């Protein structure tokens with residue numbers, strides 16, 4: 001192979017897709033699980049949200065969201081143009097989509113107090129449907145996928161990548177792309193890179209509901225100041241207490257204390273909308289670099305090693321744009337700019 005990509009989450013499949021679109025041959029994606037998106041990518045909240053307080057990330061979010069809306073248009077049931085309402089102090093800091101505007105929250109959700117940033121183009125999407133578009137697009141252009149196979153070792157010589165070993169075989173490759181989400185640090189370490197600290201953090205999502213029939217047509221509502229959000233989900237809602245506790249790269253368990261925390265926050269912040277009920281939930285890991293920015297580009301130390309990760313809470317919305325940037329950088333056609341992993345080496 002020319003290029004091995006470790007991980008079939010959004011980072012890996014989008015990079016594979018964009019490499020193949022640019023004519024790259026010999027691209028292989030290796031995924032330890034039996035299918036794509038078994039971790040953060042397939043189990044996130046599905047919010048296509050374009051705003052961020054980091055303008056460089058916001059630019060990728062807007063490009064990614066545009067592409068996702070286009071791609072999902074013809075996949076029945078995969079996208080709902082709900083719009084978004086971001087409330088709480090600090091909304092003026094956000095770089096947002098071209099049609100976002102500040103208004104009184106009650107104009108959109110009756111009873112909700114305060115001013116809000118409303119983006120009519122934000123949406124709720126099915127993460128698995130979006131992942132599949134990248135997987136099928138990559139496959140049809142010649143990318144190979146190997147599922148149920150974990151990368152266990154990386155072979156290097158003269159400071160460069162020579163190949164990988166998996167639980168099933170040895171594979172020669174000159175380029176290795178670490179798109180391993182919460183496990184990115186571990187995989188990069190196998191190649192002898194240890195200069196970039198990646199921190200996985202656990203986040204919970206819970207099912208719930210409120211007795212307001214019109215709630216089904218509400219946008220997703222996020223109070224960033226208090227750290228809590230909800231979005232319509234079938235007959236009910238999906239909610240998060242926006243927890244961000246550091247966690248080892250592993251399958252996280254659900255902590256019942258987070259459900260209690262969510263109940264308190266919901267009563268405090270959204271109690272004016274009515275009586276809420278909360279049901280079961282799940283947890284998975286978001287992954288961050290020290291400065292909160294994505295990490296896309298060449299490793300500072302190991303030749304042929306590339307990072308595509310630390311996508312925090314934005315990896316689904318930005319996926320298309322992240323993979324495009326990564327592919328251009330890997331092919332030597334563009335500089336990684338603000339996402340360059342070498343920024344950590346300079347300090």
Ligand SMILES: Cc1cc2nc3c(=O)[nH]c(=O)nc-3n(C[C@H](O)[C@H](O)[C@H](O)COP(=O)(O)OP(=O)(O)OC[C@H]3O[C@@H](n4cnc5c(N)ncnc54)[C@H](O)[C@@H]3O)c2cc1C
Pocket residue numbers: 006007008009010011012030031032033036037038039040041042043044045046047048049149150151152179180181182183184187203204205283284285286287308309310311312313314315316317318
């Ligand atoms: C609760 C929650 C809610 C979120 N909500 C949103 C949202 O609403 N909107 C949004 O845009 N983003 C959201 N995110 C963020 C988004 O899900 C992530 O940024 C994105 O999925 C990260 O993708 P990834 O490919 O980097 O990582 P992952 O999806 O974790 O993929 C990495 C893959 O690498 C594989 N792997 C690891 N090590 C190896 C190895 N040694 N060999 C082979 N394979 C390996 C793993 O099995 C995994 O499948 C949310 C995240 C969480 C946790």
